[in-house]
Amino acid sequence: MKSVVLIARRELAAYLSTLSGYVIIAVVLAIDALMFNAIGLAGSKRSAEVLNQFFYLSSGMTITAAVLISMRLLAEERQSGTISLLYSSPVRDGEIVLGKFFSGLAFLAILLALTAFMPALIFVNGKVSFGHIASGYLGLLLIGSAALAIGTFGSALSKSQIVAVIISGCMVVALLTCWMLAHVTERPLSDVFTAMALHNQHFQPFQAGLVHLRDIVYYLAITYVALFAATRVLEARRWR
Amino acid sequence: MIQVQALTKYYGDHAAIRNLDFNIERGEVIGFLGLNGAGKTTTLKILGCVLLPTSGQVTIDGLNVVENPHEIRKRIGFLPDVPPLYEEMTVGGYLSFVAQLRGVAASAARERVLVAEEQMALRETDAEVISSLSHGFRQRLGVAQALVHNPALLILDEPNSGLDPAQIVEMRALMRNLRGAHTILISSHILSEISQTCDRLLIIQDGEIVAQGTEGELAQRMGGTGFIEVDVRPPTQSAVNALKAIAGVESVGVESERDGVATIRIRAPAELRPKITRALVAADVDVYRMDRAAEKLESIFLKLTRKEAA
Numbered sequence: 200m201k202s203v204v205l206i207a208r209r210e211l212a213a214y215l216s217t218l219s220g221y222v223i224i225a226v227v228l229a230i231d232a233l234m235f236n237a238i239g240l241a242g243s244k245r246s247a248e249v250l251n252q253f254f255y256l257s258s259g260m261t262i263t264a265a266v267l268i269s270m271r272l273l274a275e276e277r278q279s280g281t282i283s284l285l286y287s288s289p290v291r292d293g294e295i296v297l298g299k300f301f302s303g304l305a306f307l308a309i310l311l312a313l314t315a316f317m318p319a320l321i322f323v324n325g326k327v328s329f330g331h332i333a334s335g336y337l338g339l340l341l342i343g344s345a346a347l348a349i350g351t352f353g354s355a356l357s358k359s360q361i362v363a364v365i366i367s368g369c370m371v372v373a374l375l376t377c378w379m380l381a382h383v384t385e386r387p388l389s390d391v392f393t394a395m396a397l398h399n400q401h402f403q404p405f406q407a408g409l410v411h412l413r414d415i416v417y418y419l420a421i422t423y424v425a426l427f428a429a430t431r432v433l434e435a436r437r438w439r
Numbered sequence: 440m441i442q443v444q445a446l447t448k449y450y451g452d453h454a455a456i457r458n459l460d461f462n463i464e465r466g467e468v469i470g471f472l473g474l475n476g477a478g479k480t481t482t483l484k485i486l487g488c489v490l491l492p493t494s495g496q497v498t499i500d501g502l503n504v505v506e507n508p509h510e511i512r513k514r515i516g517f518l519p520d521v522p523p524l525y526e527e528m529t530v531g532g533y534l535s536f537v538a539q540l541r542g543v544a545a546s547a548a549r550e551r552v553l554v555a556e557e558q559m560a561l562r563e564t565d566a567e568v569i570s571s572l573s574h575g576f577r578q579r580l581g582v583a584q585a586l587v588h589n590p591a592l593l594i595l596d597e598p599n600s601g602l603d604p605a606q607i608v609e610m611r612a613l614m615r616n617l618r619g620a621h622t623i624l625i626s627s628h629i630l631s632e633i634s635q636t637c638d639r640l641l642i643i644q645d646g647e648i649v650a651q652g653t654e655g656e657l658a659q660r661m662g663g664t665g666f667i668e669v670d671v672r673p674p675t676q677s678a679v680n681a682l683k684a685i686a687g688v689e690s691v692g693v694e695s696e697r698d699g700v701a702t703i704r705i706r707a708p709a710e711l712r713p714k715i716t717r718a719l720v721a722a723d724v725d726v727y728r729m730d731r732a733a734e735k736l737e738s739i740f741l742k743l744t745r746k747e748a749a
Contacts, residue, residue: 280523
């Protein structure tokens with residue numbers, strides 16, 4: 200566990216000391232705020248609807264940010280040759296993957312924390328509960344965690360960060376849109392596709408202020424499977 | 440300390456190394472020599488537990504690299520051909536990170552960093568960002584990261600790459616200081632450095648070991664007769680003709696001619712020296728020096744690798 204913390208701390212420091220981290224934060228915050236202003240605040244709505252809209256829009260930006268944050272996690276190590284430092288150290292491949300993932304998750308959490316001014320405005324000027332805001336952010340963190348884990352897996356597959364982000368993006372889009380296959384298949388397959396969808400079924404309760412255990416388990420399962428796959432890829436590279 | 444038996448590594452269908460067999464005792468300094476693509480880096484990466492072998496057995500301190508890589512990695516310091524440096528970190532911060540990653544307690548890391556910096560003359564760069572370092576400093580930092588946790592086994596792939604002559608001399612002194620307390624494996628193209636630094640040599644060609652032993656043993660194997668060097672006053676033709684006429688002389692060549700002195704290298708048994716002296720005197724050649732000379736490592740290496748290629 201000590202190695203996980205060490206790697207996570209180093210990686211987080213790298214995010215905060217290089218331009219790419221700040222660029223991601225700036226772009227994501229800017230688009231999030233503009234979209235919130237243009238869509239969330241347009242027309243007359245109840246404050247709960249506005250908050251709901253905020254989390255809906257933010258979930259898209261969170262997924263995008265997670266994929267962008269994750270693209271360098273393992274691909275850059277291989278590209279720059281620093282992976283040999285990790286490979287030759289008494290650190291297990293799972294610890295490398297976890298350390299990288301947690302650093303990305305911490306950075307994502309910082310990004311989400313910086314968006315708090317928007318629901319804070321709704322909270323101050325409207326009639327929403329703190330629980331609604333908390334459940335929305337829990338949902339954002341979970342969907343971000345799943346997307347980040349998928350991105351970590353994509354980053355493990357390729358030496359190029361561009362290719363990594365394309366692979367990760369494709370996997371995320373596939374999970375986002377698989378609910379459409381439910382319309383052209385029959386049960387039980389249609390139920391499977393509906394249940395697998397990254398956003399459609401599992402995020403909406405969070406944005407409405409509801410927390411269901413099944414949705415938490417879903418996102419944690421996606422996260423676990425993706426990180427497990429990333430670890431296996433790292434292990435396989437030693438044999439090549 | 441290290442036993443390697445029938446070590447083989449395939450990349451797809453291509454065998455990078457095949458059936459390597461060698462042993463390395465504790466405290467030895469071993470030089471890996473070979474042309475580009477010979478299999479040196481692959482061998483070092485397997486010993487450094489970065490790669491796993493396709494077949495064969497490698498044990499380090501009685502531990503198998505396939506079954507116990509985690510334990511082995513605690514005992515080794517590995518420098519790959521490109522130093523694994525994080526550009527955005529400071530020198531001190533990077534070495535502290537590496538020390539802790541390799542098992543040094545956080546409370547002891549700073550002390551270990553200072554020792555490694557002192558050994559590699561990096562003390563003044565402790566607070567500098569790695570991206571601002573010159574190539575020579577980056578190379579020294581690469582060696583420092585391999586040393587920082589004081590490992591029993593050091594595996595250094597091209598440690599002198601990019602170093603200036605003064606830095607190479609310092610590196611040589613460092614290797615001498617580390618000898619005995621550490622087992623060191625060095626891969627290098629700089630044959631003169633290998634010659635001066637290493638106890639034994641392993642020469643790899645096309646994935647196989649073509650020779651192993653001390654430089655003297657390899658020279659013996661390559662011809663046995665050795666060389667005799669004479670410094671004479673030019674012109675050299677009469678000296679060369681006189682030497683070639685001696686029975687038992689295999690070859691005569693003028694090595695250099697500078698400042699009124701010509702050096703002639705004669706491949707002949709040492710016991711022919713009296714005859715050589717008489718022949719040169721009879722030819723009215725002024726002799727300044729006569730000495731036995733060993734086969735140069737460069738020619739040993741070229742002969743072995745060309746022989747295998749043929």
